Amino acid sequence: MAEPTLTRNNRLYGHLRGPHCLDTFLCIFAGSRGRAFIVLFTRNIAPSIKSIYVTSENGTQINIATSPNLDSGIKNQTDKSLVIPSNKRFLIPTDMELLSFKKEVKSIWIETSEDAFIISRDEFKNGYSVGSTTHIPLRKLSTSYVVITTDPEYGSKSQIAVAAIEDNTTISITFRMKKNHFLDINGEFFYNGEVFKLPLSRFETYLIEHDADLTGTVIESDLPIATFSGNDCNTLNKKGGCDHLKEQIPPVSSVDRAYIVPPNSPDIDTCIRITAIEPTNFTFNIDGFERLMTLDGLDSYDLDIASNESCTIESTRPILVTSFSLHSKTSELGDPSMVIVPGVNQYLDYYKIVVPSGYDYNYVSIMIKESSKNSLQINESGILPNVIFDQNVLVGNTKYSVRSINVTEGELTASSVDGERFGLMFAGVKDFNSYGFSGNSLLV
Known part of the structure; x- marks a missing residue:
């Protein structure tokens, strides 16, 4: 072929x-x-x-x-x-x-x-x-990325993977290591802040692994590339088992400044990581508790929300927001999953997606302007199935509806009759297992 x-x-x-x-x-x-x-x-x-x-x-x-x-x-x-x-x-x-x-x-x-x-x-x-x-999509790939991983447990690794689209592509990786452990790349040692240069040709790939959290590592290239990061396997709240974490990372040119993070699923908390691309001030609000924070460029801040809470985040500069599902505190359900959260300027007005099979519970979270929530249709029906979470939040002066619904496996369409854009995040759980992904993570 x-x-x-x-x-x-x-x-x-x-x-x-x-x-x-x-x-x-x-x-x-x-x-x-x-x-x-x-x-x-x-x-x-x-x-x-x-x-x-x-x-x-x-x-x-x-x-x-x-x-x-x-x-x-x-x-x-x-x-x-x-x-x-x-x-x-x-x-x-x-x-x-x-x-x-x-x-x-x-x-x-x-x-x-x-x-x-x-x-x-x-x-x-x-x-x-x-x-x-x-x-x-390849048309959205670019030349600058910021990596998101988690702190590996003993024996596990954080991961960065890159792929070239064209021949004669030069990639520069500036490492940011939460633990200042050196990284041995084929006998050459790299420390925090040092740069690894990598030439790749079309179809070529390269995977880096480390025993430290590499969040904030910067990847730059002279031609557009695809970038992935995560962990080979990790547990995040010392409960349950470890799970493989991976996300294709959006380029910094597609990162937003305002986010709504829904809860993951009933009885399962969510860890939220906020990562600054450059120095920024941001506020987060959880059920009326608001806090103003400052981050230096490439620094991160972590916070948790319960299964009955959502969180809004607004920043003066673009930030990456990542959601990590945790293992249940009261049952065997769930384990870590990793999702790049869509910003409010990354919402679309139509999605068609397959809900995976093999899970006890599948959930879809919808973030839409409250004034348009009644125009939302799931599988061409305005009646939402089994709403398990419903809350209104403010982003700026705009009120948004945040709802999570229980859905069945198979093909799912979501649209708004009035053309209003909305965010969509998927999650599924069974004993010692979970998945998560978003409907979009790019500025539109």
Whole structure:
């Protein structure tokens, strides 16, 4: 099968034109929907099932391609070209998992004829850990990123993974280590604040792992790249088991300044990490308790909310906000999951997404202006199923409705009749397992 055809000549890195974007308005405002993506699977601590879920509005031609230099046996299992009617799950060979500190050709390129939404999942074969992420269209990728990980428990690792889109790409990684432990990269030692330079070619990937929290590490490149970060496996509140954490990180050019963080699910608390791109003042508000904070550039602040609370965050400068689900304090439900929270300027007015199967409970959280909440439709119905959380919050002078609902597995559409944009976050739990992902994490 031929390599993906998108190149800089047809404006891959701006808003697509020509046959890849017949409707300019949709291409500019589609958020995480797009027609070309890169998927990576970072190293997991145990054998895992790797899946890619593709959802389109009315069906699409899909091409899945890997490097011509990839082992032919793995390539033949991965590469595909077919028409899907609405959504499809693709199983990916375990050998596509990245190895640390090694240049490999393990990026998976996906190209569709119509706009699509893509998530990937990496789940232990025993079902007790899963990492998932929403993928970012290639047209939204850029050259500057800030990493989010968590402090690894003994024996586990934080992770950074990058993939080049073009040949002769130079990547510079400026490390920020919560513990000033040196990082050994093939015999060369790096300390906090030091820079690792990495040349990569098209299809090439590289995975870095460390026993320290790497949040605030800066990744810059001379050409657009895809960046992922998280942990091979971690527990965050010393309860339950460890879970694989991974997110495709949005470029700093797509980061917002105002956020609403919903609770994760009943009886499960949420840890929120606020990471400054540059020095900033911000306020957070939890049930009327408001606090003003200051962060230096690349610093982070963590706070927790209970399952009956939501949190608003407003900053003078762009910030990254990450939500981490925790294990239940009173049952065996849940375990850590990691989600980049959508900012209020990253909301869309339409989503079509597959809710994964195999979970005891699946939840969707909706953040919409209170004046438009009655225009919201789930699966073309204005009657929301099983509302388990309902609260109004203020962002600036605007009142928002924050609701969480219980939904069943399978295809889900969400839209607003009046065209108002809204945020969407997904979560699911079962014993010692949870997943989470957002409907969009990019400025529109």
